[in-house]
Amino acid sequence: MEEKRIGVYVCWCGTNIAAMVDVEKVASGLKELPDIVVSKDYKYMCSDPGQDMIIQDIKNHNLNRIVVAACSPRMHEITFRKALENAGLNPYMFEMANIREHDSWVHTNRAEATRKARDLIAGAVSKVKWHESLEKRSVPVNPATLIIGGGIAGISAALELANAGKQVYLIERKALLGGTVSALDLTSPFLNSARQMIDHKIKEVMDHRLIKVYLNSEVEQIFGYVGNFETTIRYNKRETRLNFGNVIVATGLKPFDASRVTNYGYGRLPNVITALEFEQVLKDGVILTRDGREPKNVAIIHCVGSRNEDYNPYCSRTCCMVALKFVNQLKSALPKATIIDIYSDMRSFGKGCEELYSDTSKKNVMFLTFDHKADLPQIRQASYDDPCNLIIEFKEKFSGEPIEVPADMVILMVGMEAHENAKQVAHGVGISMCGNRFFIERHPKLDPVATTTDGVYVVGTCQSPKDIPDSVSQARAAAARILATILAGSVSIEVTTAEVNEKICCGCQTCIKVCPYSAISYSQEKKVSAVNEIICKGCGTCGSTCPTGAIKSKHFTDIQILSQIEGLMSLQEVY
Amino acid sequence: MSQRVNLDLKKELFLYGAKEWNQCFQCGNCTATCHTTENGFFFPRKTVRQVLMGLKKSLQTNIDPWLCTYCGDCSRTCPRDANPAEMMMSIRRYLISVYDWTGISKLFYKSKTLEVTSIIVLSIIVMVLYLIYTTFPSGDSSQWIGPDGGALINKMAPWQTIHLGDWLMAGALVFLVITNIFYMWYKIIYDDKSLKVGFIDYLKPFSKLVKLINPDVKYAKCDEKKLTTYWVLHAFLALSYGTLFAIIVFFLDWFQTDTVYPFLHPQRILGYIATIGLTVGIIYFYTNRTLKNMENSKYSHFTDWTFLILLFFTTLTGILLHVFRIYGLPQLTYVTYMLHLMVLVPMLVIEVPFSKWSHMIYRPFALYFAHLKKMVIEKSKTIPHQPQYN
Numbered sequence: 025m026e027e028k029r030i031g032v033y034v035c036w037c038g039t040n041i042a043a044m045v046d047v048e049k050v051a052s053g054l055k056e057l058p059d060i061v062v063s064k065d066y067k068y069m070c071s072d073p074g075q076d077m078i079i080q081d082i083k084n085h086n087l088n089r090i091v092v093a094a095c096s097p098r099m100h101e102i103t104f105r106k107a108l109e110n111a112g113l114n115p116y117m118f119e120m121a122n123i124r125e126h127d128s129w130v131h132t133n134r135a136e137a138t139r140k141a142r143d144l145i146a147g148a149v150s151k152v153k154w155h156e157s158l159e160k161r162s163v164p165v166n167p168a169t170l171i172i173g174g175g176i177a178g179i180s181a182a183l184e185l186a187n188a189g190k191q192v193y194l195i196e197r198k199a200l201l202g203g204t205v206s207a208l209d210l211t212s213p214f215l216n217s218a219r220q221m222i223d224h225k226i227k228e229v230m231d232h233r234l235i236k237v238y239l240n241s242e243v244e245q246i247f248g249y250v251g252n253f254e255t256t257i258r259y260n261k262r263e264t265r266l267n268f269g270n271v272i273v274a275t276g277l278k279p280f281d282a283s284r285v286t287n288y289g290y291g292r293l294p295n296v297i298t299a300l301e302f303e304q305v306l307k308d309g310v311i312l313t314r315d316g317r318e319p320k321n322v323a324i325i326h327c328v329g330s331r332n333e334d335y336n337p338y339c340s341r342t343c344c345m346v347a348l349k350f351v352n353q354l355k356s357a358l359p360k361a362t363i364i365d366i367y368s369d370m371r372s373f374g375k376g377c378e379e380l381y382s383d384t385s386k387k388n389v390m391f392l393t394f395d396h397k398a399d400l401p402q403i404r405q406a407s408y409d410d411p412c413n414l415i416i417e418f419k420e421k422f423s424g425e426p427i428e429v430p431a432d433m434v435i436l437m438v439g440m441e442a443h444e445n446a447k448q449v450a451h452g453v454g455i456s457m458c459g460n461r462f463f464i465e466r467h468p469k470l471d472p473v474a475t476t477t478d479g480v481y482v483v484g485t486c487q488s489p490k491d492i493p494d495s496v497s498q499a500r501a502a503a504a505r506i507l508a509t510i511l512a513g514s515v516s517i518e519v520t521t522a523e524v525n526e527k528i529c530c531g532c533q534t535c536i537k538v539c540p541y542s543a544i545s546y547s548q549e550k551k552v553s554a555v556n557e558i559i560c561k562g563c564g565t566c567g568s569t570c571p572t573g574a575i576k577s578k579h580f581t582d583i584q585i586l587s588q589i590e591g592l593m594s595l596q597e598v599y
Numbered sequence: 600m601s602q603r604v605n606l607d608l609k610k611e612l613f614l615y616g617a618k619e620w621n622q623c624f625q626c627g628n629c630t631a632t633c634h635t636t637e638n639g640f641f642f643p644r645k646t647v648r649q650v651l652m653g654l655k656k657s658l659q660t661n662i663d664p665w666l667c668t669y670c671g672d673c674s675r676t677c678p679r680d681a682n683p684a685e686m687m688m689s690i691r692r693y694l695i696s697v698y699d700w701t702g703i704s705k706l707f708y709k710s711k712t713l714e715v716t717s718i719i720v721l722s723i724i725v726m727v728l729y730l731i732y733t734t735f736p737s738g739d740s741s742q743w744i745g746p747d748g749g750a751l752i753n754k755m756a757p758w759q760t761i762h763l764g765d766w767l768m769a770g771a772l773v774f775l776v777i778t779n780i781f782y783m784w785y786k787i788i789y790d791d792k793s794l795k796v797g798f799i800d801y802l803k804p805f806s807k808l809v810k811l812i813n814p815d816v817k818y819a820k821c822d823e824k825k826l827t828t829y830w831v832l833h834a835f836l837a838l839s840y841g842t843l844f845a846i847i848v849f850f851l852d853w854f855q856t857d858t859v860y861p862f863l864h865p866q867r868i869l870g871y872i873a874t875i876g877l878t879v880g881i882i883y884f885y886t887n888r889t890l891k892n893m894e895n896s897k898y899s900h901f902t903d904w905t906f907l908i909l910l911f912f913t914t915l916t917g918i919l920l921h922v923f924r925i926y927g928l929p930q931l932t933y934v935t936y937m938l939h940l941m942v943l944v945p946m947l948v949i950e951v952p953f954s955k956w957s958h959m960i961y962r963p964f965a966l967y968f969a970h971l972k973k974m975v976i977e978k979s980k981t982i983p984h985q986p987q988y989n
């Protein structure tokens with residue numbers, strides 16, 4: 025066995041660690057241990073000087089194993105691995121001891137915390153001795169992309185990719201492309217025509233030689249891994265097999281079912297309609313009540329099905345501005361009518377939105393407020409002697425007054441929900457959903473379009489309620505991400521995977537049942553299991569389940585884990 | 600009980616000077632900045648809300664607009680430019696028409712033409728009556744001309760005759776004003792079933808009288824520093840006006856004499872001081888309204904101008920009358936006297952009960968009612984000093 029020359033670096037993390045752990049004592053104490061060539065402490069190990077120190081030490085002292093005792097590996101493992109690489113060492117000859125989250129942040133006794141730091145480092149030192157060099161691998165990327173959902177988000181992504189010369193398969197379960205935007209008249213906040221916008225885009229997609237549109241079809245299950253996916257869809261009653269390197273999920277929104285809020289009498293009172301139905305009224309060009317009269321006063325109620333624990337706790341984000349759009353359209357269509365906007369909070373973030381609110385609030389509109397959590401308005405049919413169709417009764421929030429508002433027509437600003445079949449879609453492409461059944465992105469801030477499954481992206485309203493500009497930006501961002509992978513030609517894949525030792529494997533196939541990524545398959549001829557290392561994420565489940573010990577989880581081998589435990593326990597006597 | 604919203608209230612207020620001020624989002628900044636805010640009065644936020652919500656009944660019984668001193672702090676600092684101060688003024692005009700049971704006020708506010716026509720018609724009536732009941736100082740009839748060559752006014756238009764007219768007019772005005780105040784009381788105090796007002800309660804606000812009539816103390820808390828000048832000139836104008844009004848109605852025989860007294864005679868001194876008060880006031884308010892240099896002069900309803908113009912012409916004809924009289928120009932004196940009456944009478948008859956002028960009466964009464972209300976509410980409270988939320 026080669027000589028182990030280990031360098032240990034204890035980080036202060038400013039005062040984050042140093043305040044609770046005697047870092048200097050720990051570092052100097054470790055020098056006594058066998059195989060440790062250098063042991064140092066430093067204020068910020070992750071800083072450039074900190075990393076440079078490690079690199080210089082590797083070169084000067086010929087180190088071949090490095091342990092950094094600092095924060096969580098989630099934070100800086102990659103940073104230090106890169107430093108090792110820069111110094112010419114295999115990046116996997118590295119181990120991190122977490123003495124911040126696991127130690128200084130959670131303890132109050134300095135002596136004990138210091139001892140714990142020492143033990144954690146000793147464990148890491150024992151483990152790193154058994155580390156092996158691992159080589160990064162990559163697989164080629166299929167340049168085609170599958171897009172599920174032909175709304176504005178799916179369409180935008182498709183055009184972006186196809187215009188860059190890449191093949192796109194666009195799957196739409198309805199008979200037409202366009203999604204919700206096709207159902208709109210004008211769009212907030214600038215009141216431009218939805219039809220002009222979407223018709224033009226749909227035509228572009230249909231005519232594009234690199235976009236193959238599959239209408240009336242759905243995707244059930246996708247197989248494969250980033251760069252090399254495949255699926256079979258039913259199109260025109262025929263099974264069609266598609267191969268592609270990336271997936272964009274753009275399945276969009278489902279409007280909230282207004283009849284669930286019984287207060288509003290939707291379905292029972294004919295002149296209570298949803299925002300989507302009102303879009304159709306606007307498209308038809310004449311605003312009339314169900315009995316064919318021009319409404320004298322029109323009320324709009326916000327947050328229908330949103331921001332209320334009985335329905336959906338979240339804000340649907342667009343309906344406030346859509347309501348103001350309606351107000352403006354109503355004002356020009358029915359100049360004499362009174363418009364009553366009953367809202368809870370006016371959410372007007374985003375370009376042009378506060379301006380729209382500001383302009384609209386200067387027009388003759390009656391803005392009333394209600395409590396979206398407790399006191400939802402109650403709508404009832406007006407009596408014969410009332411000069412209106414409907415009466416909306418509620419406690420006005422700003423004034424605290426119980427009031428009755430006469431109205432001839434009420435528009436319900438229904439929120440956005442995920443589709444009923446969101447779960448099947450999530451399962452089919454291997455992504456997860458949040459509690460509100462929207463698809464989850466990889467990181468809410470730093471990686472808002474990718475998912476935890478490499479090669480699968482979520483865009484538009486299936487990821488969270490949003491307006492058209494946000495849907496489009498997300499779609500184009502995903503397309504750009506995909507183009508970047510295609511341009512790279514290959515994607516690097518997980519190195520710390522599982523590996524079956526065919527000589528020991530008994531073919532029981534236990535591992536196949538437990539693998540959450542379906543990465544293991546059974547070979548009939550050899551009568552043993554084999555891990556597809558491109559799909560394997562290195563979760564270790566199979567390794568711990570295999571009854572014969574045939575599976576080795578690279579970088580977390582039995583000997584590495586056992587040594588780490590040994591190291592952890594070894595120093596009781598020394599101090 | 601839920602109150603039915605009146606969808607046209609806001610439009611109705613347009614007649615009284617309000618505009619499309621819908622921006623208010625009830626932040627409460629105006630309440631915080633307003634120097635008249637006290638526990639229980641959400642000044643002027645609550646009132647603005649009543650207008651925007653169409654709570655007609657609440658608005659008609661609302662007393663708050665009368666408490667506003669129009670310092671303008673709220674409008675100046677309103678983050679939405681919702682003009683709460685001018686809204687208060689518009690509501691005042693509205694309330695004047697609400698209190699006026701005859702409904703004439705409303706007609707005047709509604710129509711500029713009607714107001715102007717009424718003024719003209721009234722002027723003509725005055726002219727006709729004047730021509731019938733007075734006599735022209737013709738050259739040959741020496742009895743019209745005094746030793747100094749000027750008109751003997753009491754020969755021309757005997758103070759007894761004028762007095763009679765004065766009294767008739769004052770009687771009508773007092774009747775209208777009293778009945779309107781009664782109606783105001785009915786709406787604000789009597790109709791509010793939650794208030795239990797005993798006889799003794801009506802005496803209590805007098806203990807606070809000194810504080811009530813001294814807005815200057817309150818202006819001290821306002822941002823606008825020009826307000827002190829404003830208040831002094833406003834008070835001077837009102838005092839001058841009041842003095843002349845009292846003199847004409849009660850002491851015309853002392854004021855309208857055939858003898859021209861020496862310059863320093865109390866009759867002349869008093870007349871001059873009051874005239875200065877009116878002139879300075881008119882110039883000041885005219886400049887303010889044209890330059891719009893203060894929050895309270897940014898918006899002018901046509902009734903504000905009518906009042907100012909009538910006052911101007913009354914003062915001008917008054918001054919000319921005096922000059923012509925002193926410098927012995929009997930014919931001109933006769934004509935000017937007529938012109939003076941022709942503006943003075945419409946000003947009193949139209950402005951006092953039905954328009955701008957009436958704030959001089961409503962405001963003190965409103966202050967009185969507001970304090971009465973507050974004291975009664977406080978008395979009936981089991982937990983002291985808890986603010987009222989509606």
Ligand SMILES: Cc1cc2nc3c(=O)[nH]c(=O)nc-3n(C[C@H](O)[C@H](O)[C@H](O)COP(=O)(O)OP(=O)(O)OC[C@H]3O[C@@H](n4cnc5c(N)ncnc54)[C@H](O)[C@@H]3O)c2cc1C
Nearest residue numbers: 173175176177197203204211212275276277484485491492
């Ligand atoms: C009433 C209303 C008014 C609005 N007004 C405006 C506005 O004025 N301005 C604005 O910016 N935004 C507005 N929006 C929001 C706007 O509609 C959305 O931001 C936009 O439609 C989102 O596009 P999308 O592609 O994500 O979803 P969608 O438009 O919903 O498209 C999704 C598409 O995917 C298809 N699909 C779903 N599931 C599957 C599946 N399993 N397989 C295959 N295909 C599937 C659907 O059939 C649909 O065609 C409004 C929304 C509503 C409800």
Ligand code: SF4
Nearest residue numbers: 327330339340343344
């Ligand atoms: S955007 Fe407005 S209407 Fe829609 S849920 Fe949010 S607050 Fe309610």
Ligand code: SF4
Nearest residue numbers: 529530532533535570
């Ligand atoms: S669990 Fe172990 S022995 Fe069984 S098939 Fe898998 S690798 Fe082979």
Ligand code: SF4
Nearest residue numbers: 539560561563564566
């Ligand atoms: S390590 Fe996890 S992902 Fe990889 S084969 Fe084993 S169980 Fe499957």
Ligand code: SF4
Nearest residue numbers: 623625626627629677
């Ligand atoms: S009037 Fe202006 S300051 Fe007053 S509550 Fe409304 S927005 Fe706020």
Ligand code: SF4
Nearest residue numbers: 633667668670671673
């Ligand atoms: S103008 Fe002055 S007194 Fe009147 S409401 Fe505004 S802040 Fe109060």
